[in-house]
Amino acid sequence: MNLVLDLLWFAVILIYSYAESLVKLFIPVKRKSVSGEIVLITGAGQGIGRLTSYEFAKRHSTLILWDINKRGVEETAEGCRKLGANAHAFVVDCSIREEIYRAAEKVKKDIGDVSILVNNAGVLTTADLLSTQDKQIQKTFEVNILAHYWTTKMFLPAMMKTNHGHIVTVASLAGYVTIPFMIAYSSSKFAAVGFHKALTEELAALGKHGINTTCLCPYFINNNFVKNLSTRLVPVVKLETVVAQLMDGILCNQKNGYCSTNYEIPFANGKNPARSCIEGFL
Known part of the structure:
Protein backbone atom coordinates (compact mmCIF):
# COMPACT_ATOMS: atom_id res chain seq x y z
CA MET A 1 0.00 0.00 0.00
CA ASN A 2 2.80 2.40 0.87
CA LEU A 3 4.48 1.71 -2.47
CA VAL A 4 1.26 2.54 -4.32
CA LEU A 5 0.89 5.81 -2.41
CA ASP A 6 4.54 6.69 -3.06
CA LEU A 7 4.09 6.08 -6.78
CA LEU A 8 0.88 8.12 -6.91
CA TRP A 9 2.56 11.00 -5.08
CA PHE A 10 5.54 10.79 -7.41
CA ALA A 11 3.23 10.85 -10.44
CA VAL A 12 1.49 13.99 -9.17
CA ILE A 13 4.85 15.69 -8.59
CA LEU A 14 6.11 14.70 -12.03
CA ILE A 15 3.01 15.97 -13.86
CA TYR A 16 3.08 19.23 -11.94
CA SER A 17 6.78 19.72 -12.60
CA TYR A 18 6.42 19.27 -16.35
CA ALA A 19 3.54 21.75 -16.38
CA GLU A 20 5.60 24.29 -14.44
CA SER A 21 8.60 23.82 -16.71
CA LEU A 22 6.35 24.55 -19.70
CA VAL A 23 5.19 27.79 -18.09
CA LYS A 24 8.79 28.81 -17.38
CA LEU A 25 9.61 28.54 -21.08
CA PHE A 26 7.41 31.58 -21.64
CA ILE A 27 8.09 33.43 -18.37
CA PRO A 28 11.87 33.62 -17.89
CA VAL A 29 13.14 34.30 -14.37
CA LYS A 30 15.82 36.93 -13.79
CA ARG A 31 19.13 35.48 -12.63
CA LYS A 32 21.31 37.06 -9.98
CA SER A 33 25.03 37.72 -10.25
CA VAL A 34 27.37 35.67 -8.08
CA SER A 35 30.51 37.50 -9.18
CA GLY A 36 32.69 38.21 -6.16
CA GLU A 37 30.67 35.97 -3.85
CA ILE A 38 32.64 33.59 -1.62
CA VAL A 39 31.20 30.15 -2.33
CA LEU A 40 31.96 27.09 -0.21
CA ILE A 41 31.15 23.68 -1.70
CA THR A 42 31.51 20.45 0.25
CA GLY A 43 32.20 17.23 -1.62
CA ALA A 44 33.90 19.26 -4.36
CA GLY A 45 36.36 16.57 -5.38
CA GLN A 46 34.10 14.93 -7.94
CA GLY A 47 30.58 14.65 -9.34
CA ILE A 48 28.03 17.36 -8.56
CA GLY A 49 30.50 19.23 -6.38
CA ARG A 50 33.16 19.47 -9.06
CA LEU A 51 30.87 20.55 -11.89
CA THR A 52 29.08 23.04 -9.62
CA SER A 53 32.47 24.51 -8.70
CA TYR A 54 33.24 25.00 -12.39
CA GLU A 55 29.92 26.77 -12.94
CA PHE A 56 30.63 29.23 -10.13
CA ALA A 57 34.18 29.69 -11.43
CA LYS A 58 32.80 30.70 -14.84
CA ARG A 59 30.77 33.34 -13.02
CA HIS A 60 33.84 34.81 -11.24
CA SER A 61 33.05 33.64 -7.71
CA THR A 62 35.76 32.89 -5.16
CA LEU A 63 35.73 29.14 -4.50
CA ILE A 64 36.32 27.38 -1.18
CA LEU A 65 36.44 23.67 -1.99
CA TRP A 66 36.18 20.94 0.63
CA ASP A 67 36.59 17.21 0.15
CA ILE A 68 38.09 14.25 1.96
CA ASN A 69 39.92 13.30 -1.25
CA LYS A 70 43.05 15.47 -1.49
CA ARG A 71 43.81 14.67 -5.11
CA GLY A 72 40.22 15.17 -6.21
CA VAL A 73 39.71 18.52 -4.52
CA GLU A 74 43.05 19.86 -5.76
CA GLU A 75 42.14 18.84 -9.31
CA THR A 76 38.85 20.68 -8.98
CA ALA A 77 40.62 23.78 -7.64
CA GLU A 78 43.06 23.72 -10.56
CA GLY A 79 40.17 23.44 -13.00
CA CYS A 80 38.53 26.48 -11.40
CA ARG A 81 41.75 28.48 -11.67
CA LYS A 82 41.99 27.65 -15.37
CA LEU A 83 38.53 29.17 -15.71
CA GLY A 84 39.85 32.39 -14.14
CA ALA A 85 38.56 31.98 -10.60
CA ASN A 86 40.34 32.25 -7.28
CA ALA A 87 40.04 28.75 -5.73
CA HIS A 88 41.17 27.32 -2.39
CA ALA A 89 41.28 23.57 -1.74
CA PHE A 90 40.86 22.09 1.75
CA VAL A 91 41.00 18.45 2.81
CA ASN A 119 26.13 21.37 1.36
CA ASN A 120 26.78 18.70 -1.23
CA ALA A 121 29.02 16.06 0.41
CA GLY A 122 27.31 12.70 0.68
CA VAL A 123 27.90 8.98 1.17
CA LEU A 124 25.79 6.02 0.10
CA THR A 125 25.63 2.40 1.25
CA THR A 126 23.44 -0.03 -0.68
CA ALA A 127 22.49 -3.08 1.39
CA ASP A 128 19.60 -4.44 3.36
CA LEU A 129 19.34 -3.07 6.89
CA LEU A 130 20.63 -6.16 8.68
CA SER A 131 23.68 -6.32 6.41
CA THR A 132 24.55 -2.66 6.89
CA GLN A 133 27.30 -2.15 9.43
CA ASP A 134 26.70 0.17 12.37
CA LYS A 135 29.62 2.39 11.37
CA GLN A 136 28.20 2.73 7.86
CA ILE A 137 24.84 3.91 9.23
CA GLN A 138 26.55 6.36 11.57
CA LYS A 139 28.79 7.83 8.86
CA THR A 140 25.86 8.21 6.49
CA PHE A 141 24.10 10.46 8.97
CA GLU A 142 27.28 12.29 9.96
CA VAL A 143 28.00 13.30 6.35
CA ASN A 144 24.54 13.52 4.80
CA ILE A 145 22.81 15.60 7.47
CA LEU A 146 24.82 16.38 10.62
CA ALA A 147 27.50 18.12 8.56
CA HIS A 148 24.79 20.50 7.31
CA TYR A 149 24.23 21.64 10.88
CA TRP A 150 27.91 22.23 11.57
CA THR A 151 28.66 24.13 8.35
CA THR A 152 25.52 26.24 8.65
CA LYS A 153 26.24 27.11 12.28
CA MET A 154 29.69 28.31 11.26
CA PHE A 155 28.74 30.44 8.25
CA LEU A 156 25.16 31.56 8.85
CA PRO A 157 25.99 34.22 11.50
CA ALA A 158 27.90 36.37 9.00
CA MET A 159 25.05 36.04 6.50
CA MET A 160 22.56 37.14 9.15
CA LYS A 161 24.61 40.25 9.98
CA THR A 162 24.38 41.45 6.39
CA ASN A 163 21.03 39.80 5.60
CA HIS A 164 22.65 38.38 2.49
CA GLY A 165 23.51 34.83 1.53
CA HIS A 166 22.36 31.51 0.14
CA ILE A 167 22.32 28.04 1.72
CA VAL A 168 22.01 25.10 -0.65
CA THR A 169 21.03 21.58 0.38
CA VAL A 170 21.77 18.74 -2.05
CA ALA A 171 19.30 16.02 -1.04
CA SER A 172 17.70 13.31 -3.20
CA LEU A 173 14.49 11.82 -4.50
CA ALA A 174 15.19 9.29 -1.72
CA GLY A 175 14.32 12.12 0.67
CA TYR A 176 10.70 11.89 -0.48
CA VAL A 177 10.14 8.34 -1.70
CA THR A 178 11.39 5.37 0.32
CA ILE A 179 13.78 3.03 -1.46
CA PRO A 180 14.59 -0.54 -0.33
CA PHE A 181 18.22 -1.48 0.37
CA MET A 182 19.01 2.21 0.96
CA ILE A 183 17.40 2.73 4.36
CA ALA A 184 20.21 4.72 5.95
CA TYR A 185 20.71 6.89 2.86
CA SER A 186 17.00 7.51 2.38
CA SER A 187 16.49 8.37 6.06
CA SER A 188 19.39 10.83 5.99
CA LYS A 189 17.99 12.53 2.89
CA PHE A 190 14.53 12.79 4.47
CA ALA A 191 16.34 14.59 7.29
CA ALA A 192 18.16 16.86 4.83
CA VAL A 193 14.88 17.89 3.22
CA GLY A 194 13.43 18.57 6.67
CA PHE A 195 16.50 20.61 7.61
CA HIS A 196 16.05 22.75 4.51
CA LYS A 197 12.35 23.34 5.12
CA ALA A 198 12.78 24.18 8.80
CA LEU A 199 15.74 26.49 8.13
CA THR A 200 13.76 28.29 5.42
CA GLU A 201 10.86 28.95 7.77
CA GLU A 202 13.14 29.97 10.63
CA LEU A 203 14.96 32.54 8.49
CA ALA A 204 11.62 33.95 7.43
CA ALA A 205 10.38 34.13 11.02
CA LEU A 206 13.56 36.06 11.90
CA GLY A 207 12.97 38.48 9.05
CA LYS A 208 16.13 37.42 7.18
CA HIS A 209 14.56 37.55 3.72
CA GLY A 210 17.90 38.35 2.09
CA ILE A 211 19.16 34.83 2.84
CA ASN A 212 17.87 32.41 0.22
CA THR A 213 17.62 28.64 0.46
CA THR A 214 17.59 25.99 -2.25
CA CYS A 215 17.14 22.23 -2.01
CA LEU A 216 17.89 19.85 -4.86
CA CYS A 217 16.29 16.40 -4.95
CA PRO A 218 17.48 14.60 -8.08
CA TYR A 219 16.45 11.25 -9.46
CA PHE A 220 19.13 8.60 -9.79
CA ILE A 221 22.26 10.16 -11.28
CA ASN A 222 24.67 8.49 -13.66
CA ASN A 223 27.80 8.96 -11.52
CA ASN A 224 30.19 6.96 -9.34
CA PHE A 225 27.77 6.43 -6.44
CA VAL A 226 26.01 3.42 -7.94
CA LYS A 227 27.56 1.36 -10.73
CA ASN A 228 25.51 0.08 -13.70
CA LEU A 229 22.40 1.82 -12.44
CA SER A 230 19.10 1.11 -14.17
CA THR A 231 15.49 1.54 -13.11
CA ARG A 232 12.08 1.25 -14.74
CA LEU A 233 10.33 3.58 -12.29
CA VAL A 234 12.32 6.80 -12.66
CA PRO A 235 14.86 7.99 -15.23
CA VAL A 236 18.60 8.00 -14.73
CA VAL A 237 19.80 11.54 -15.42
CA LYS A 238 23.12 12.92 -16.57
CA LEU A 239 25.34 14.67 -14.08
CA GLU A 240 25.50 17.76 -16.29
CA THR A 241 21.70 18.00 -16.29
CA VAL A 242 21.59 17.88 -12.50
CA VAL A 243 24.18 20.64 -12.12
CA ALA A 244 22.49 22.84 -14.73
CA GLN A 245 19.21 22.58 -12.81
CA LEU A 246 20.97 23.23 -9.50
CA MET A 247 22.57 26.41 -10.85
CA ASP A 248 19.21 27.56 -12.20
CA GLY A 249 17.73 27.17 -8.74
CA ILE A 250 20.55 29.09 -7.06
CA LEU A 251 20.75 31.91 -9.58
CA CYS A 252 16.97 32.37 -9.59
CA ASN A 253 16.69 32.13 -5.78
CA GLN A 254 14.27 29.24 -6.02
CA LYS A 255 14.07 25.48 -6.20
CA ASN A 256 14.84 23.96 -9.55
CA GLY A 257 14.33 20.92 -11.70
CA TYR A 258 11.27 19.52 -13.39
CA CYS A 259 9.21 20.04 -10.25
CA SER A 260 9.54 23.40 -8.55
CA THR A 261 7.35 26.24 -7.38
CA ASN A 262 7.38 29.09 -4.95
CA TYR A 263 5.16 28.96 -1.93
CA GLU A 264 4.58 31.49 0.79
CA ILE A 265 4.67 30.98 4.53
CA PRO A 266 2.03 33.32 6.01
CA PHE A 267 2.53 35.13 9.29
CA ALA A 268 -0.05 36.67 11.55
CA ASN A 269 1.22 40.20 11.00
CA GLY A 270 0.71 39.81 7.26
CA LYS A 271 4.06 41.43 6.50
CA ASN A 272 6.63 40.17 4.05
CA PRO A 273 5.79 36.44 4.00
CA ALA A 274 8.69 34.06 3.56
CA ARG A 275 9.64 33.29 -0.01
CA SER A 276 10.61 29.70 -0.36
CA CYS A 277 10.15 26.88 -2.82
CA ILE A 278 9.14 23.29 -2.97
CA GLU A 279 12.10 21.03 -3.72
CA GLY A 280 13.13 20.36 -7.28
CA PHE A 281 13.20 16.92 -8.80
CA LEU A 282 15.30 16.05 -11.82
Missing part, protein backbone atom coordinates in the same frame (compact mmCIF):
# COMPACT_ATOMS: atom_id res chain seq x y z
CA VAL A 92 38.07 18.08 5.20
CA ASP A 93 36.32 14.97 6.51
CA CYS A 94 32.72 16.12 6.81
CA SER A 95 31.89 13.23 9.11
CA ILE A 96 34.01 14.88 11.83
CA ARG A 97 32.51 17.98 13.43
CA GLU A 98 35.84 19.20 14.81
CA GLU A 99 37.43 19.13 11.35
CA ILE A 100 34.55 21.17 9.95
CA TYR A 101 34.89 23.75 12.72
CA ARG A 102 38.69 24.03 12.31
CA ALA A 103 38.48 24.40 8.54
CA ALA A 104 35.65 26.92 8.83
CA GLU A 105 37.63 29.09 11.23
CA LYS A 106 40.61 29.03 8.86
CA VAL A 107 38.39 30.02 5.92
CA LYS A 108 36.92 32.96 7.83
CA LYS A 109 40.34 34.13 9.03
CA ASP A 110 42.33 33.71 5.82
CA ILE A 111 39.76 34.26 3.06
CA GLY A 112 36.60 35.89 4.37
CA ASP A 113 32.94 35.30 5.12
CA VAL A 114 31.19 32.67 3.03
CA SER A 115 28.07 34.07 1.35
CA ILE A 116 26.97 30.96 -0.56
CA LEU A 117 27.15 27.57 1.17
CA VAL A 118 26.54 24.42 -0.89
Whole structure:
Protein backbone atom coordinates (compact mmCIF):
# COMPACT_ATOMS: atom_id res chain seq x y z
CA MET A 1 0.00 0.00 0.00
CA ASN A 2 2.80 2.40 0.87
CA LEU A 3 4.48 1.71 -2.47
CA VAL A 4 1.26 2.54 -4.32
CA LEU A 5 0.89 5.81 -2.41
CA ASP A 6 4.54 6.69 -3.06
CA LEU A 7 4.09 6.08 -6.78
CA LEU A 8 0.88 8.12 -6.91
CA TRP A 9 2.56 11.00 -5.08
CA PHE A 10 5.54 10.79 -7.41
CA ALA A 11 3.23 10.85 -10.44
CA VAL A 12 1.49 13.99 -9.17
CA ILE A 13 4.85 15.69 -8.59
CA LEU A 14 6.11 14.70 -12.03
CA ILE A 15 3.01 15.97 -13.86
CA TYR A 16 3.08 19.23 -11.94
CA SER A 17 6.78 19.72 -12.60
CA TYR A 18 6.42 19.27 -16.35
CA ALA A 19 3.54 21.75 -16.38
CA GLU A 20 5.60 24.29 -14.44
CA SER A 21 8.60 23.82 -16.71
CA LEU A 22 6.35 24.55 -19.70
CA VAL A 23 5.19 27.79 -18.09
CA LYS A 24 8.79 28.81 -17.38
CA LEU A 25 9.61 28.54 -21.08
CA PHE A 26 7.41 31.58 -21.64
CA ILE A 27 8.09 33.43 -18.37
CA PRO A 28 11.87 33.62 -17.89
CA VAL A 29 13.14 34.30 -14.37
CA LYS A 30 15.82 36.93 -13.79
CA ARG A 31 19.13 35.48 -12.63
CA LYS A 32 21.31 37.06 -9.98
CA SER A 33 25.03 37.72 -10.25
CA VAL A 34 27.37 35.67 -8.08
CA SER A 35 30.51 37.50 -9.18
CA GLY A 36 32.69 38.21 -6.16
CA GLU A 37 30.67 35.97 -3.85
CA ILE A 38 32.64 33.59 -1.62
CA VAL A 39 31.20 30.15 -2.33
CA LEU A 40 31.96 27.09 -0.21
CA ILE A 41 31.15 23.68 -1.70
CA THR A 42 31.51 20.45 0.25
CA GLY A 43 32.20 17.23 -1.62
CA ALA A 44 33.90 19.26 -4.36
CA GLY A 45 36.36 16.57 -5.38
CA GLN A 46 34.10 14.93 -7.94
CA GLY A 47 30.58 14.65 -9.34
CA ILE A 48 28.03 17.36 -8.56
CA GLY A 49 30.50 19.23 -6.38
CA ARG A 50 33.16 19.47 -9.06
CA LEU A 51 30.87 20.55 -11.89
CA THR A 52 29.08 23.04 -9.62
CA SER A 53 32.47 24.51 -8.70
CA TYR A 54 33.24 25.00 -12.39
CA GLU A 55 29.92 26.77 -12.94
CA PHE A 56 30.63 29.23 -10.13
CA ALA A 57 34.18 29.69 -11.43
CA LYS A 58 32.80 30.70 -14.84
CA ARG A 59 30.77 33.34 -13.02
CA HIS A 60 33.84 34.81 -11.24
CA SER A 61 33.05 33.64 -7.71
CA THR A 62 35.76 32.89 -5.16
CA LEU A 63 35.73 29.14 -4.50
CA ILE A 64 36.32 27.38 -1.18
CA LEU A 65 36.44 23.67 -1.99
CA TRP A 66 36.18 20.94 0.63
CA ASP A 67 36.59 17.21 0.15
CA ILE A 68 38.09 14.25 1.96
CA ASN A 69 39.92 13.30 -1.25
CA LYS A 70 43.05 15.47 -1.49
CA ARG A 71 43.81 14.67 -5.11
CA GLY A 72 40.22 15.17 -6.21
CA VAL A 73 39.71 18.52 -4.52
CA GLU A 74 43.05 19.86 -5.76
CA GLU A 75 42.14 18.84 -9.31
CA THR A 76 38.85 20.68 -8.98
CA ALA A 77 40.62 23.78 -7.64
CA GLU A 78 43.06 23.72 -10.56
CA GLY A 79 40.17 23.44 -13.00
CA CYS A 80 38.53 26.48 -11.40
CA ARG A 81 41.75 28.48 -11.67
CA LYS A 82 41.99 27.65 -15.37
CA LEU A 83 38.53 29.17 -15.71
CA GLY A 84 39.85 32.39 -14.14
CA ALA A 85 38.56 31.98 -10.60
CA ASN A 86 40.34 32.25 -7.28
CA ALA A 87 40.04 28.75 -5.73
CA HIS A 88 41.17 27.32 -2.39
CA ALA A 89 41.28 23.57 -1.74
CA PHE A 90 40.86 22.09 1.75
CA VAL A 91 41.00 18.45 2.81
CA VAL A 92 38.07 18.08 5.20
CA ASP A 93 36.32 14.97 6.51
CA CYS A 94 32.72 16.12 6.81
CA SER A 95 31.89 13.23 9.11
CA ILE A 96 34.01 14.88 11.83
CA ARG A 97 32.51 17.98 13.43
CA GLU A 98 35.84 19.20 14.81
CA GLU A 99 37.43 19.13 11.35
CA ILE A 100 34.55 21.17 9.95
CA TYR A 101 34.89 23.75 12.72
CA ARG A 102 38.69 24.03 12.31
CA ALA A 103 38.48 24.40 8.54
CA ALA A 104 35.65 26.92 8.83
CA GLU A 105 37.63 29.09 11.23
CA LYS A 106 40.61 29.03 8.86
CA VAL A 107 38.39 30.02 5.92
CA LYS A 108 36.92 32.96 7.83
CA LYS A 109 40.34 34.13 9.03
CA ASP A 110 42.33 33.71 5.82
CA ILE A 111 39.76 34.26 3.06
CA GLY A 112 36.60 35.89 4.37
CA ASP A 113 32.94 35.30 5.12
CA VAL A 114 31.19 32.67 3.03
CA SER A 115 28.07 34.07 1.35
CA ILE A 116 26.97 30.96 -0.56
CA LEU A 117 27.15 27.57 1.17
CA VAL A 118 26.54 24.42 -0.89
CA ASN A 119 26.13 21.37 1.36
CA ASN A 120 26.78 18.70 -1.23
CA ALA A 121 29.02 16.06 0.41
CA GLY A 122 27.31 12.70 0.68
CA VAL A 123 27.90 8.98 1.17
CA LEU A 124 25.79 6.02 0.10
CA THR A 125 25.63 2.40 1.25
CA THR A 126 23.44 -0.03 -0.68
CA ALA A 127 22.49 -3.08 1.39
CA ASP A 128 19.60 -4.44 3.36
CA LEU A 129 19.34 -3.07 6.89
CA LEU A 130 20.63 -6.16 8.68
CA SER A 131 23.68 -6.32 6.41
CA THR A 132 24.55 -2.66 6.89
CA GLN A 133 27.30 -2.15 9.43
CA ASP A 134 26.70 0.17 12.37
CA LYS A 135 29.62 2.39 11.37
CA GLN A 136 28.20 2.73 7.86
CA ILE A 137 24.84 3.91 9.23
CA GLN A 138 26.55 6.36 11.57
CA LYS A 139 28.79 7.83 8.86
CA THR A 140 25.86 8.21 6.49
CA PHE A 141 24.10 10.46 8.97
CA GLU A 142 27.28 12.29 9.96
CA VAL A 143 28.00 13.30 6.35
CA ASN A 144 24.54 13.52 4.80
CA ILE A 145 22.81 15.60 7.47
CA LEU A 146 24.82 16.38 10.62
CA ALA A 147 27.50 18.12 8.56
CA HIS A 148 24.79 20.50 7.31
CA TYR A 149 24.23 21.64 10.88
CA TRP A 150 27.91 22.23 11.57
CA THR A 151 28.66 24.13 8.35
CA THR A 152 25.52 26.24 8.65
CA LYS A 153 26.24 27.11 12.28
CA MET A 154 29.69 28.31 11.26
CA PHE A 155 28.74 30.44 8.25
CA LEU A 156 25.16 31.56 8.85
CA PRO A 157 25.99 34.22 11.50
CA ALA A 158 27.90 36.37 9.00
CA MET A 159 25.05 36.04 6.50
CA MET A 160 22.56 37.14 9.15
CA LYS A 161 24.61 40.25 9.98
CA THR A 162 24.38 41.45 6.39
CA ASN A 163 21.03 39.80 5.60
CA HIS A 164 22.65 38.38 2.49
CA GLY A 165 23.51 34.83 1.53
CA HIS A 166 22.36 31.51 0.14
CA ILE A 167 22.32 28.04 1.72
CA VAL A 168 22.01 25.10 -0.65
CA THR A 169 21.03 21.58 0.38
CA VAL A 170 21.77 18.74 -2.05
CA ALA A 171 19.30 16.02 -1.04
CA SER A 172 17.70 13.31 -3.20
CA LEU A 173 14.49 11.82 -4.50
CA ALA A 174 15.19 9.29 -1.72
CA GLY A 175 14.32 12.12 0.67
CA TYR A 176 10.70 11.89 -0.48
CA VAL A 177 10.14 8.34 -1.70
CA THR A 178 11.39 5.37 0.32
CA ILE A 179 13.78 3.03 -1.46
CA PRO A 180 14.59 -0.54 -0.33
CA PHE A 181 18.22 -1.48 0.37
CA MET A 182 19.01 2.21 0.96
CA ILE A 183 17.40 2.73 4.36
CA ALA A 184 20.21 4.72 5.95
CA TYR A 185 20.71 6.89 2.86
CA SER A 186 17.00 7.51 2.38
CA SER A 187 16.49 8.37 6.06
CA SER A 188 19.39 10.83 5.99
CA LYS A 189 17.99 12.53 2.89
CA PHE A 190 14.53 12.79 4.47
CA ALA A 191 16.34 14.59 7.29
CA ALA A 192 18.16 16.86 4.83
CA VAL A 193 14.88 17.89 3.22
CA GLY A 194 13.43 18.57 6.67
CA PHE A 195 16.50 20.61 7.61
CA HIS A 196 16.05 22.75 4.51
CA LYS A 197 12.35 23.34 5.12
CA ALA A 198 12.78 24.18 8.80
CA LEU A 199 15.74 26.49 8.13
CA THR A 200 13.76 28.29 5.42
CA GLU A 201 10.86 28.95 7.77
CA GLU A 202 13.14 29.97 10.63
CA LEU A 203 14.96 32.54 8.49
CA ALA A 204 11.62 33.95 7.43
CA ALA A 205 10.38 34.13 11.02
CA LEU A 206 13.56 36.06 11.90
CA GLY A 207 12.97 38.48 9.05
CA LYS A 208 16.13 37.42 7.18
CA HIS A 209 14.56 37.55 3.72
CA GLY A 210 17.90 38.35 2.09
CA ILE A 211 19.16 34.83 2.84
CA ASN A 212 17.87 32.41 0.22
CA THR A 213 17.62 28.64 0.46
CA THR A 214 17.59 25.99 -2.25
CA CYS A 215 17.14 22.23 -2.01
CA LEU A 216 17.89 19.85 -4.86
CA CYS A 217 16.29 16.40 -4.95
CA PRO A 218 17.48 14.60 -8.08
CA TYR A 219 16.45 11.25 -9.46
CA PHE A 220 19.13 8.60 -9.79
CA ILE A 221 22.26 10.16 -11.28
CA ASN A 222 24.67 8.49 -13.66
CA ASN A 223 27.80 8.96 -11.52
CA ASN A 224 30.19 6.96 -9.34
CA PHE A 225 27.77 6.43 -6.44
CA VAL A 226 26.01 3.42 -7.94
CA LYS A 227 27.56 1.36 -10.73
CA ASN A 228 25.51 0.08 -13.70
CA LEU A 229 22.40 1.82 -12.44
CA SER A 230 19.10 1.11 -14.17
CA THR A 231 15.49 1.54 -13.11
CA ARG A 232 12.08 1.25 -14.74
CA LEU A 233 10.33 3.58 -12.29
CA VAL A 234 12.32 6.80 -12.66
CA PRO A 235 14.86 7.99 -15.23
CA VAL A 236 18.60 8.00 -14.73
CA VAL A 237 19.80 11.54 -15.42
CA LYS A 238 23.12 12.92 -16.57
CA LEU A 239 25.34 14.67 -14.08
CA GLU A 240 25.50 17.76 -16.29
CA THR A 241 21.70 18.00 -16.29
CA VAL A 242 21.59 17.88 -12.50
CA VAL A 243 24.18 20.64 -12.12
CA ALA A 244 22.49 22.84 -14.73
CA GLN A 245 19.21 22.58 -12.81
CA LEU A 246 20.97 23.23 -9.50
CA MET A 247 22.57 26.41 -10.85
CA ASP A 248 19.21 27.56 -12.20
CA GLY A 249 17.73 27.17 -8.74
CA ILE A 250 20.55 29.09 -7.06
CA LEU A 251 20.75 31.91 -9.58
CA CYS A 252 16.97 32.37 -9.59
CA ASN A 253 16.69 32.13 -5.78
CA GLN A 254 14.27 29.24 -6.02
CA LYS A 255 14.07 25.48 -6.20
CA ASN A 256 14.84 23.96 -9.55
CA GLY A 257 14.33 20.92 -11.70
CA TYR A 258 11.27 19.52 -13.39
CA CYS A 259 9.21 20.04 -10.25
CA SER A 260 9.54 23.40 -8.55
CA THR A 261 7.35 26.24 -7.38
CA ASN A 262 7.38 29.09 -4.95
CA TYR A 263 5.16 28.96 -1.93
CA GLU A 264 4.58 31.49 0.79
CA ILE A 265 4.67 30.98 4.53
CA PRO A 266 2.03 33.32 6.01
CA PHE A 267 2.53 35.13 9.29
CA ALA A 268 -0.05 36.67 11.55
CA ASN A 269 1.22 40.20 11.00
CA GLY A 270 0.71 39.81 7.26
CA LYS A 271 4.06 41.43 6.50
CA ASN A 272 6.63 40.17 4.05
CA PRO A 273 5.79 36.44 4.00
CA ALA A 274 8.69 34.06 3.56
CA ARG A 275 9.64 33.29 -0.01
CA SER A 276 10.61 29.70 -0.36
CA CYS A 277 10.15 26.88 -2.82
CA ILE A 278 9.14 23.29 -2.97
CA GLU A 279 12.10 21.03 -3.72
CA GLY A 280 13.13 20.36 -7.28
CA PHE A 281 13.20 16.92 -8.80
CA LEU A 282 15.30 16.05 -11.82
